[in-house]
Amino acid sequence: MNLLSSREIRLERRPVGSPVLEDFSLHTVEVPAPAEGLVRVRNLWMSVDPYMGGRLYDNHDSYVPPYRLNHPLDGGAVGVVVDSADSQFKPGDIVFSQYGWREIYNAPAKRLRRIDTDGLPPEAFLGIAGVTGRTAYVGLFSIGQIKAGETVYVSAAAGAVGSAAVQMAKIAGCTVIGSAGGKEKCDYLRSIGADHVIDYKSEDLEAALKAAAPEGIDFYFDNVGGPQLEAALNAMKTFGRIALCGMISQYNESGVSGPGNIVQILAKRLTVRGFILGDHEDERPAFERDVRDWIKSGQLKWQQTVEHGIANAPAAFLKLFKGGNIGKMVVKLSD
Numbered sequence: 430m431n432l433l434s435s436r437e438i439r440l441e442r443r444p445v446g447s448p449v450l451e452d453f454s455l456h457t458v459e460v461p462a463p464a465e466g467l468v469r470v471r472n473l474w475m476s477v478d479p480y481m482g483g484r485l486y487d488n489h490d491s492y493v494p495p496y497r498l499n500h501p502l503d504g505g506a507v508g509v510v511v512d513s514a515d516s517q518f519k520p521g522d523i524v525f526s527q528y529g530w531r532e533i534y535n536a537p538a539k540r541l542r543r544i545d546t547d548g549l550p551p552e553a554f555l556g557i558a559g560v561t562g563r564t565a566y567v568g569l570f571s572i573g574q575i576k577a578g579e580t581v582y583v584s585a586a587a588g589a590v591g592s593a594a595v596q597m598a599k600i601a602g603c604t605v606i607g608s609a610g611g612k613e614k615c616d617y618l619r620s621i622g623a624d625h626v627i628d629y630k631s632e633d634l635e636a637a638l639k640a641a642a643p644e645g646i647d648f649y650f651d652n653v654g655g656p657q658l659e660a661a662l663n664a665m666k667t668f669g670r671i672a673l674c675g676m677i678s679q680y681n682e683s684g685v686s687g688p689g690n691i692v693q694i695l696a697k698r699l700t701v702r703g704f705i706l707g708d709h710e711d712e713r714p715a716f717e718r719d720v721r722d723w724i725k726s727g728q729l730k731w732q733q734t735v736e737h738g739i740a741n742a743p744a745a746f747l748k749l750f751k752g753g754n755i756g757k758m759v760v761k762l763s764d
């Protein structure tokens with residue numbers, strides 16, 4: 430049977446309030462050699478992402494269906510093919526899949542995407558060269574239509590999407606304001622070129638935004654929602670634009686808040702548009718070309734926060750909601 434032992438994380442129970450480690454459980458399963466049409470993959474890296482927070486609940490307003498109890502969770506992962514019973518893949522191929530939260534799996538070939546790493550480390554395809562980089566790209570250029578000379582504000586700016594958005598807006602010739610929690614993150618934002626940096630945990634965000642952009646903000650890239658969206662609405666220019674990329678402050682069922690000043694959208698004639706990356710597959714080739722050029726030219730840098738081993742994946746995930754990451758949070762599963 431050539432079984433390979435694999436560990437996986439399951440959702441043990443639905444969280445009450447904010448999720449805790451006890452909501453997750455670790456299990457060992459045996460993965461057989463792949464049947465015809467299947468490919469057996471050993472994951473190298475897996476992603477933990479804020480949107481997974483909404484999937485832990487069965488009645489939360491998430492744009493992705495809830496996770497099932499007592500089933501392995503899923504999410505982005507990069508792995509290496511170990512056996513293949515499909516002619517499209519061979520051992521050694523590096524593949525992206527949604528079979529995260531587990532060490533080894535069998536999957537139909539059509540659920541895998543081969544990655545041409547082109548000299549980048551495989552985990553970059555979970556971050557800057559993958560979903561998070563592409564989210565920043567689509568949010569700024571397709572949704573935001575940013576132009577050189579504009580003032581752009583990015584929240585959760587030291588995170589994966591945020592740090593990519595800060596740098597891409599700089600590449601586009603914008604003045605960039607980034608907000609993040611704590612000195613280390615603010616120092617990091619300066620190091621990647623943000624023109625104005627706000628520690629929203631120790632400063633009055635609205636006053637700091639007005640000081641950084643006395644004429645107002647042209648475009649706000651919102652990763653947070655809640656109080657930060659409220660402060661941004663007050664600091665926007667008339668006819669400004671806002672892309673609602675994410676609302677991490679609202680994903681856990683521990684309280685939903687604001688904004689209470691939604692009237693500003695009317696008064697300032699703002700354009701506010703939510704977007705989901707999955708609707709923008711057609712922009713992938715342009716992103717892949719630009720991101721590789723920018724990385725090669727040194728214009729785009731990336732940072733990651735690494736946790737080790739499948740058993741630590743839930744802890745890595747929970748850290749996202751406590752600000753425990755700079756750049757992309759990833760879990761290393763295998764060498």
Ligand SMILES: NC(=O)c1ccc[n+]([C@@H]2O[C@H](COP(=O)([O-])OP(=O)(O)OC[C@H]3O[C@@H](n4cnc5c(N)ncnc54)[C@H](OP(=O)(O)O)[C@@H]3O)[C@@H](O)[C@H]2O)c1
Nearest residue numbers: 479588589590609610652674675676677678704705706752
């Ligand atoms: N629309 C799409 O298709 C799409 C795709 C990917 C991601 N997203 C969204 O993009 C956003 C960023 O995702 P990411 O993967 O790059 O995560 P991330 O920014 O790397 O990590 C989350 C960060 O959010 C901040 N945060 C957590 N709770 C907060 C709160 N209550 N208030 C304010 N800030 C808080 C923390 O930074 P601080 O220490 O600075 O607080 C934390 O480090 C998320 O909202 C995510 O859902 C959307």
